[in-house]
Amino acid sequence: MLVQDLMQAPVHTATADQSLGAVYAFMQNQQVRHLPVLRDDRLVGVITDRDLRLATSQLRSDPFDPTDAVADVMSQPPHTAGPLDPIEEAARLMRQHAIGCLPVVDGEILVGIVTGTDLLDALMRLTGISKPGGRLEVRLPDETGQLARLTATVARQGGNIRSVLSYSESANALRVLFQVDTIKTRALARALHAEGIDVLWPPIGPPTA
Amino acid sequence: MPSFTFHPDYYRYYFGPEHPFSPVRQEMLLSLLEALEVPLPLDEPAPASREALCTVHAPAFVDAVAQAAPDDPTTHDTAKGLGTADVPVFEDMHDAARLLVGGTLHAAQAVASGQTPKALQLGGGLHHGHAALASGFCVYNDLSVAIHHLRAEGLRVAYLDVDVHHGDGVQALHYDDPDVLTLSLHETGRYLFPGTGRVHELGRDAGKGYSLNVPLEPFTEDDSYLDVFERVVPYALDHFQPDVLLVQCGADAHFSDPLADLLLTTQGFERLFRRILALTDEYTDGRAVLTLGGGYAPDATVRIWALLILLLQNHPLPDALPADWLATWSEQLDATLTPTLHDAPQAFDIPRRDTIAAQNTQVSKRLLELVAPAWYQAW
Numbered sequence: 001m002l003v004q005d006l007m008q009a010p011v012h013t014a015t016a017d018q019s020l021g022a023v024y025a026f027m028q029n030q031q032v033r034h035l036p037v038l039r040d041d042r043l044v045g046v047i048t049d050r051d052l053r054l055a056t057s058q059l060r061s062d063p064f065d066p067t068d069a070v071a072d073v074m075s076q077p078p079h080t081a082g083p084l085d086p087i088e089e090a091a092r093l094m095r096q097h098a099i100g101c102l103p104v105v106d107g108e109i110l111v112g113i114v115t116g117t118d119l120l121d122a123l124m125r126l127t128g129i130s131k132p133g134g135r136l137e138v139r140l141p142d143e144t145g146q147l148a149r150l151t152a153t154v155a156r157q158g159g160n161i162r163s164v165l166s167y168s169e170s171a172n173a174l175r176v177l178f179q180v181d182t183i184k185t186r187a188l189a190r191a192l193h194a195e196g197i198d199v200l201w202p203p204i205g206p207p208t209a
Numbered sequence: 210m211p212s213f214t215f216h217p218d219y220y221r222y223y224f225g226p227e228h229p230f231s232p233v234r235q236e237m238l239l240s241l242l243e244a245l246e247v248p249l250p251l252d253e254p255a256p257a258s259r260e261a262l263c264t265v266h267a268p269a270f271v272d273a274v275a276q277a278a279p280d281d282p283t284t285h286d287t288a289k290g291l292g293t294a295d296v297p298v299f300e301d302m303h304d305a306a307r308l309l310v311g312g313t314l315h316a317a318q319a320v321a322s323g324q325t326p327k328a329l330q331l332g333g334g335l336h337h338g339h340a341a342l343a344s345g346f347c348v349y350n351d352l353s354v355a356i357h358h359l360r361a362e363g364l365r366v367a368y369l370d371v372d373v374h375h376g377d378g379v380q381a382l383h384y385d386d387p388d389v390l391t392l393s394l395h396e397t398g399r400y401l402f403p404g405t406g407r408v409h410e411l412g413r414d415a416g417k418g419y420s421l422n423v424p425l426e427p428f429t430e431d432d433s434y435l436d437v438f439e440r441v442v443p444y445a446l447d448h449f450q451p452d453v454l455l456v457q458c459g460a461d462a463h464f465s466d467p468l469a470d471l472l473l474t475t476q477g478f479e480r481l482f483r484r485i486l487a488l489t490d491e492y493t494d495g496r497a498v499l500t501l502g503g504g505y506a507p508d509a510t511v512r513i514w515a516l517l518i519l520l521l522q523n524h525p526l527p528d529a530l531p532a533d534w535l536a537t538w539s540e541q542l543d544a545t546l547t548p549t550l551h552d553a554p555q556a557f558d559i560p561r562r563d564t565i566a567a568q569n570t571q572v573s574k575r576l577l578e579l580v581a582p583a584w585y586q587a588w
């Protein structure tokens with residue numbers, strides 16, 4: 001999944017010479033919390049609702065005024081992503097810099113924006129289901145050919161794999177959660193077990209054992 | 210007197226000997242009731258018309274089912290779920306499937322017309338059928354076609370689904386209808402087919418608040434199941450005020466079922482069915498349309514459905530099952546059958562029993578919290 005698959009486009013923007021008050025009203029109106037900032041149509045920074053609240057807070061000794069310019073408050077230079085970056089790269093950048101969005105630029109041109117919410121949507125898409133199906137979970141040794149053994153066994157049983165999620169559980173074990181197009185997951189689990197695969201769910205024995 | 214709907218051609222809805230959705234269950238059931246000398250007058254339904262099917266299904270889907278031939282893979286429209294692992298194509302699939310729909314429709318007509326307060330369709334309950342997708346052993350969605358008929362008769366319908374799998378087809382087909390309440394209790398779709406049926410699936414637009422789901426933990430036992438039922442179902446019926454109840458009585462929540470992981474016993478099912486029948490007296494003047502459904506351990510499934518029929522008829526419950534019947538069927542199935550109507554007392558060794566019950570309670574509370582704003586117009 002690439003940034004261009006989940007970015008918001010077209011994207012709302014602010015300009016560097018706009019007033020903080022105007023940008024605050026715009027964010028309220030559009031229900032957004034992050035705006036790329038342009039000067040002469042070029043991306044020069046990012047302003048967020050948090051930047052605005054902190055900058056104008058009465059708790060500061062020198063709060064900004066609503067008439068001050070965006071350029072005085074925005075983060076710059078902005079961290080950005082490219083449309084063809086993998087989403088995990090975008091997530092890593094956002095975590096590393098503790099930021100909530102990345103403007104997406106194609107060369108010099110601003111083409112979209114990715115926020116933390118979009119990454120949550122991606123997580124839901126990756127883990128969710130789009131068609132009826134059952135799920136199985138297995139633990140595989142982290143070795144060449146193990147996933148192939150799993151998918152080959154499922155295919156031999158006539159199961160169609162709809163999605164696969166995996167992550168390293170430890171140095172030498174991979175947890176794999178996959179969705180198949182059948183209600184008969186126990187029969188699949190038994191076939192995998194017979195292949196020597198460690199099936200974590202569903203139970204392969206009688207339920208009362 | 211409740212009416213019962215059945216046709217010998219129901220047996221033609223047959224995916225083959227290796228497939229768990231087997232008509233042997235009805236054959237065993239009818240022969241058991243005969244052996245118990247329970248009178249069971251059966252109404253024979255007519256197949257549902259194309260027009261009736263199309264109240265629910267896309268015409269192109271009905272055409273695809275009608276054209277599907279077992280020997281010709283080019284007619285298997287897998288994008289519509291036909292010719293897949295769960296719904297292989299069989300001979301005269303369209304006619305067999307629409308006869309089951311006709312049966313549920315017949316039962317609904319009998320109740321809607323006032324001919325009988327309760328009607329049991331001895332088949333059907335194909336709750337995974339979608340508008341244009343066959344799924345989970347279900348081709349046409351008989352329940353949904355019946356709901357359309359009941360709605361056309363001006364009745365508000367509460368659909369209750371106790372099959373162990375989420376009633377996803379029925380839910381989806383009435384998701385935006387505020388005059389149809391769908392209520393499904395099922396094992397959580399975290400792993401189990403079809404994967405849906407989470408508490409936040411509450412309906413859409415005007416129908417928001419009229420789809421309710423109680424996803425239960427694997428290894429849920431009778432007491433926790435019935436506790437959750439009691440927290441949610443009477444409350445929902447009281448709010449919705451239905452005219453008729455449609456109940457999908459799948460038996461696959463039984464502990465011996467090979468396709469799922471709940472641990473209900475026949476004793477639990479008896480309590481559940483008694484409670485459902487009592488709720489019809491309380492909320493629908495006794496009106497209810499009931500169907501069979503899932504249930505893949507024939508030994509348990511048949512005893513559970515026999516219980517249902519005996520309770521519907523107010524017939525005393527026998528203890529032992531007839532020896533001849535047991536001998537015949539244990540030979541045919543090459544399996545040991547439970548000799549009594551009820552299960553022998555069960556003691557499951559469940560390490561997380563308290564956690565499971567607590568989680569189920571939590572989920573049912575969360576559901577009621579989530580639905581309250583929709584019911585009381587406070588979005």
Ligand SMILES: [Zn+2]
Pocket residue numbers: 372373374459461502503504
């Ligand atoms: Zn089921």
